Amino acid sequence: MTRTGISVKRFTAWRRRPWAGYAVVLAALAAIGVIYAGFSPQTDRAEAANANQAAAQASLENGKELFNKNCASCHGMNGEGVKDKDGRAIAPSLLGVGAASVDFQVSTGRMPAMNPGAQMPRKPPIAAFDTRIEKNYETPEEREEAHERQAEAQQNLDDLITYITSLDPGGPPIPPASAVDPSKGKVALGGKLFRTNCAQCHNFTGQGGALTGGKYAPPLSRDDVTPTQIYEAMLTGPQAMPVFNDSTLTPEEKQAIIAYVVQTREEPNASAAGLGRIGPVSEGLVAWLVGLGMLVLAAMWITAKKPKKLKKS
């Protein structure tokens, strides 16, 4: 409180505005948001230091080094898996998992894992394996550097796969580009298969969904989910997902599903707002907040207008 009457008065006057309460709430929310943002952990910072060190060496040597650095702490020095003292697996064995599995886990950023939970979340891959580098820079030097870094990350990933498969060959290989090309799949068949096999967890438009015990089916509707990753997921059944081997879903059927997923997510919505394509929950929210909200505002406006002539009557 100040002693000068004017500022008290001004403050009091501001305080008494009808919107003052809302302003205080808004300011408090903003402050909480800023504080939260300051304290919440960032995923990609911690591992970024590894970026430059994972540099050239012969393929296997490099792969081994990457493995020791990023994987061995959980999966064991020879990829044999680690169990806690009660015999429960902390990290599964990587022997014989196959190239498709390694490629899926690392290229989606799930591995190396940050902290063990019900399920490893998809996140940007650590810098050493991040092949999704921005390349549209202004200067040719920057562009060239970006290309180099991408090539290096791809090389790292290939080396890691080479090393892990060298421990125990076997398991499904990475599917060839021709097998995952969405433009060659039959969309209608894919839709049918998707609805019977995938929608129960991933939702009819691939928005993802909740599973039991804190697990979840991740969304397939994001652009960074590549056809190769979808194919690899079906082959290897990561986390809570079942394995759809080639006798359950033939390669042709897998391609149809990929075609359906990609076409559905690229298909524009019938109206400007798709409302998340998750069905009636968001529709109900919009009906109440937007529909009823706008009409309540209109009602307030209409009833606030007093016709002058009749005011006396």
Added chain:
Amino acid sequence: MTETTAGATAVKTPKAVDGSLNWLDDRFGSTGFFKRNVKKVFPDHWSFMLGEIALYSFIILLLTGTYLTLWFKPSMIEVVYDGSYQPLKGVQMSEAYASTLDISFDVRGGLLMRQIHHWAALLFVASIMAHMLRVFFTGAYRKPREINWLIGIGMFTLAMVEGLFGYSLPDDLLSGTGLRITQGVAESIPVVGTYIYMFLFGGEFPGTDIVSRMYMLHILLIPGLILGLVTAHMMIMWHQKHTAMPVKHQTETQVYGYPFYPVFMAKTGAYFLFTFGVLALLGAFAQINPVWLFGPYDPGAISSGSQPDFYMGILEGSLRIMPPWEISAWGHTVTLSVLIPALLPLGLVFGGAAAWPFLEQWITGDKRLHHVNDRPRNAPVRTGAGMAMVAFYGILWLAGANDVIAERFHVSLFATTWFFRFAVFLGPLLAYIITKRVCLSLQRRDADTVAHGVESGIILMSPEGGFSEKHEPATPEEKVVLLSKETARGEAPAVDANGIPAPSSKGPIGHLRSRLQRAWTFDDIPVEEGHGHGDGHGNGHGDGNGHGDVSERKNPQQIGH
């Protein structure tokens, strides 16, 4: 038409108008009717328009629905789709689903009409709910309006069924899932369940009859019933006059507001256009029920995040959090895990709402006519009970979306289920307690304002150096609102002067009634003029701090330096 206002009589009525009105008047005597009715006065408050949203959405539903019937084929004959939506080309589906796709992609304006129709349906039910809450919390259902309240509950129920049948018609994957649940609910009814299910579906699920049967109910029977009830609702409202908020000039015997013609007619006409405009905007810019993405119904398939439309959410939520209870007796199975969620929560909400006006009358013994609304704070028990109901409904409604909540907010699905299992019992209790406390605090503030006026924001310094804030009396308009509170009427003495117990307080029912009445009134805070300065203010009412709070204000307030 000569009964217009004084200024307008100078204008000569055009012959065409005058002539045709005379023609009508000769046959119907309509002039007399209009003379009595066009000047009917309507009170003005924004919340009185909520019911009108429902009325206008209903009109839009009838119009857009008619458009859709021109192309929709209520048939479950299997066809192979050959329309312009590529991803479903060559897929087997029912004719109902195929014709819905045709309406969406091949009929001019069809998708817009479908979307407006569906948005209007959501808005119809949402505005019914909002309107009902307004009526409840302002006590507008009190005598003489109990019948209209019951008609409203009837329409709400019909609207839910109408909506369920409506969104089930396209025979897509989502609505088929809903129908499967409907079948399960029908089957769970003890003894007659299987017969009801077979009768409804004309055989095993899904059969080939259900879509055409729902179609008949959806476009003919239920809208007809709703239309009849709407007419009754409006005529009763017109006859009984609309309730009004407690404002200056408004009394129990005289309505204060604007005449139907021209003011209210213009407002309500404009409001129809607003409703239409909002629905057209939603229909044009927000996608709703994209059946082509859901795919045709296939009993072997299901999607995660399968929810019904919002007004069925309470049933969905009850079903989701219900533990798997089942009784087997004499070779019959009673599936409580379906029966209870299907009947109990909605039965509580609708049954409770229907019984409430009569229950309140019985408890308070208030048999007077009421045309001026209560402010929600002035009836804390009613407002608290209403909020408890809102919490109960809202928690079950949210539970219906528990997988979406788990997915979007990254919480465990089981955690949400257990949370809702407890919240559905604790939430209403908390809501009641908190609401009642808030109401009483607001009453206390009203009493304070009436007694001591409003803080003016002007700080005075006394010669001793103490600071105090000047209070200004409330304006007459404010006072009317504040003083609209009736001091709760004390309980009738259980025993009269001659020692004869009052008939209403005899027996266990009578005791219950007196107890409830005490609960209704005991902590009431009187809001009265000239009653402020410590003359026993608030004595015997509620918790002592109300008393202290008010009397302290005798001294000019000191604020810090």
